[in-house]
Amino acid sequence: MSQSLENRKYAPIGVFDSGVGGLTVAREIMRQLPKERIIYFGDTARVPYGSKSRETITRYSRQIIHFLQTKGVKAIVVACNTASAFALETLRPELSIPIIGVVEPGARVAARTSKNGKIGVIGTEGTIGSQIYTTTIRSYAPGAEVIGKPCPLFVPLVEEGWLKDPITVEIARRYLDSFLKSDIDTLIMGCTHYPLLRSTLRGILGDRVNLVNPAYETARCLKELLEEQDLVNDGAGEETGLQYQFYVSDAAEKFKNFANSILPCEIEEAQLIQIEE
Amino acid sequence: MSQSLENRKYAPIGVFDSGVGGLTVAREIMRQLPKERIIYFGDTARVPYGSKSRETITRYSRQIIHFLQTKGVKAIVVACNTASAFALETLRPELSIPIIGVVEPGARVAARTSKNGKIGVIGTEGTIGSQIYTTTIRSYAPGAEVIGKPCPLFVPLVEEGWLKDPITVEIARRYLDSFLKSDIDTLIMGCTHYPLLRSTLRGILGDRVNLVNPAYETARCLKELLEEQDLVNDGAGEETGLQYQFYVSDAAEKFKNFANSILPCEIEEAQLIQIEE
Numbered sequence: 001m002s003q004s005l006e007n008r009k010y011a012p013i014g015v016f017d018s019g020v021g022g023l024t025v026a027r028e029i030m031r032q033l034p035k036e037r038i039i040y041f042g043d044t045a046r047v048p049y050g051s052k053s054r055e056t057i058t059r060y061s062r063q064i065i066h067f068l069q070t071k072g073v074k075a076i077v078v079a080c081n082t083a084s085a086f087a088l089e090t091l092r093p094e095l096s097i098p099i100i101g102v103v104e105p106g107a108r109v110a111a112r113t114s115k116n117g118k119i120g121v122i123g124t125e126g127t128i129g130s131q132i133y134t135t136t137i138r139s140y141a142p143g144a145e146v147i148g149k150p151c152p153l154f155v156p157l158v159e160e161g162w163l164k165d166p167i168t169v170e171i172a173r174r175y176l177d178s179f180l181k182s183d184i185d186t187l188i189m190g191c192t193h194y195p196l197l198r199s200t201l202r203g204i205l206g207d208r209v210n211l212v213n214p215a216y217e218t219a220r221c222l223k224e225l226l227e228e229q230d231l232v233n234d235g236a237g238e239e240t241g242l243q244y245q246f247y248v249s250d251a252a253e254k255f256k257n258f259a260n261s262i263l264p265c266e267i268e269e270a271q272l273i274q275i276e277e
Numbered sequence: 278m279s280q281s282l283e284n285r286k287y288a289p290i291g292v293f294d295s296g297v298g299g300l301t302v303a304r305e306i307m308r309q310l311p312k313e314r315i316i317y318f319g320d321t322a323r324v325p326y327g328s329k330s331r332e333t334i335t336r337y338s339r340q341i342i343h344f345l346q347t348k349g350v351k352a353i354v355v356a357c358n359t360a361s362a363f364a365l366e367t368l369r370p371e372l373s374i375p376i377i378g379v380v381e382p383g384a385r386v387a388a389r390t391s392k393n394g395k396i397g398v399i400g401t402e403g404t405i406g407s408q409i410y411t412t413t414i415r416s417y418a419p420g421a422e423v424i425g426k427p428c429p430l431f432v433p434l435v436e437e438g439w440l441k442d443p444i445t446v447e448i449a450r451r452y453l454d455s456f457l458k459s460d461i462d463t464l465i466m467g468c469t470h471y472p473l474l475r476s477t478l479r480g481i482l483g484d485r486v487n488l489v490n491p492a493y494e495t496a497r498c499l500k501e502l503l504e505e506q507d508l509v510n511d512g513a514g515e516e517t518g519l520q521y522q523f524y525v526s527d528a529a530e531k532f533k534n535f536a537n538s539i540l541p542c543e544i545e546e547a548q549l550i551q552i553e554e
Contacts, residue, residue, distance in 0.1 A: 053528050056527045056528075152436070152437055153433050153434070156429060156430050160430060250332075
């Protein structure tokens with residue numbers, strides 16, 4: 001897709017995730033970059049990614065990136081920690097447009113703001129097993145001690161809607177137990193669903209621990225990237241359809257309802273596509 | 278695949294599920310039909326099925342059945358409640374070999390053994406939403422009252438290994454609450470993972486409620502079917518490779534470990550294949 005630099009400015013940003021979790025990233029982009037257009041893809045037919053292998057996640061991510069490119073996106077945000085951990089470095093050299101994930105921005109801010117260099121990370125089995133946060137944090141803070149903990153029940157609890165439920169508190173207490181015994185001063189919420197559990201996590205950890213939300217940091221990082229490359233949408237382009245468009249690989253209605261419960265805008269439709277083809 | 282009737286006897290049975298849950302069905306087939314050969318497929322790249330749509334589950338099931346047919350199976354067992362609910366009736370006319378699911382056998386025995394006609398069913402969102410158990414039970418017992426309850430956290434709890442954990446008991450108590458208030462005398466464990474929670478469920482419901490395990494009933498039903506069609510393996514055929522073969526679409530090592538924790542035999546390998554192609 002050949003575009004002049006002037007036109008590229010007005011192209012949308014592609015954002016994808018295994019399902020609804022990445023909407024927390026889309027939400028931050030909407031807040032911090034309100035003039036940008038977004039094409040969101042949620043892979044609801046194959047969700048979750050967190051328990052699957054590097055090879056499978058890379059294959060799925062490649063299919064999705066191909067789809068987003070057919071929509072003429074100017075940049076891609078991998079709004080999924082597992083896909084950022086497993087697929088990003090493999091796929092970046094295959095692309096001619098910028099692509100960023102959620103791991104690097106979260107890891108960087110944690111490394112820079114931790115005072116005692118003891119940082120906790122919670123995420124899916126895939127993200128924690130990949131050690132990606134440890135490696136990335138240490139590239140900024142070589143002496144940092146990074147303690148990872150997979151929390152596989154958090155995603156189904158969020159999807160069940162039990163955000164502040166006593167059962168969720170009890171499960172969170174068990175998962176976070178090792179952090180309470182150590183003296184971490186920073187915890188990265190390394191899965192895009194987890195910011196929806198923020199107040200439960202805060203209640204257990206108290207004010208002593210700084211909670212890092214990679215969704216927020218990723219939107220900031222995207223803003224910097226667009227500024228550097230002179231790609232910020234100034235809102236002066238022609239109106240071309242909806243500002244925010246949503247595509248999913250399954251269960252469009254359920255996706256739309258979840259999206260409308262967490263986004264600052266009302267979405268009218270999520271379009272169903274077959275991503276395998 | 279053209280086979281004489283004599284050779285067809287010695288062909289394997291194809292069994293599939295979204296992942297590891299169907300192993301509870303394979304286990305019952307191994308116990309009740311110890312001379313049969315089994316080709317098992319677990320769709321671990323796209324697990325779970327329980328939250329996905331009818332169209333998607335039908336497409337996935339068709340791909341898997343096609344794969345099993347390339348292995349020359351003589352019959353197919355859909356060892357997944359969601360796939361049985363969504364895909365079985367659509368796919369049966371496309372096949373020239375017998376295919377059975379787990380819903381019909383479980384529903385039939387519940388209808389026949391319930392004394393007061395009040396039957397509970399627990400399962401995934403897909404299975405419960407489809408009303409398949411209600412419809413099938415009423416085809417045997419027209420006046421039956423069927424109460425369904427989706428339990429979406431049970432599968433991740435089983436996969437976390439928290440089978441008898443106090444947290445699991447608490448979640449089960451909440452899900453089963455409506456059954457405690459009604460006076461059901463029968464509960465169908467309508468998801469292949471749930472028999473692994475049997476003692477937790479029993480502890481909450483007490484002895485008053487009969488727990489129906491569709492895995493057990495399905496193996497019985499398969500035995501009847503093979504007898505009727507003169508397809509029972511008498512063990513007199515040539516030795517042709519391993520009696521039990523396992524294929525998965527992702528994470529073969531993890532699958533193998535789970536399988537070895539619940540099967541009566543030790544499996545040496547689960548082979549990875551790409552099912553989408």
